[in-house]
Amino acid sequence: MRALLFGVIFILLLLIAAEFLVTNEQRTAARVLRWVAVAIGILLAAGLLTWV
Structure with missing residues (x-):
């Protein structure tokens, strides 16, 4: 549960x-960070489904 919170x-x-990168006109780096966040979210969801 603690890993899920982290x-x-x-x-x-x-x-x-x-969001800070978007305001600094570094949109490619911002897009990469968003996709990394999505990938981590998918991994967390898959881990939660196997845990339950």
Whole structure:
């Protein structure tokens, strides 16, 4: 359960960093961070489904 919480916090931090990159006109890096956040979210969801 603790790993799930850390994963959610990490995803939120990645999305916040992506927003800062968008404001600095570094859209490619922001897009990469968003896709990394999506991938981590999918892995967390799959892990949660196997845990339940």
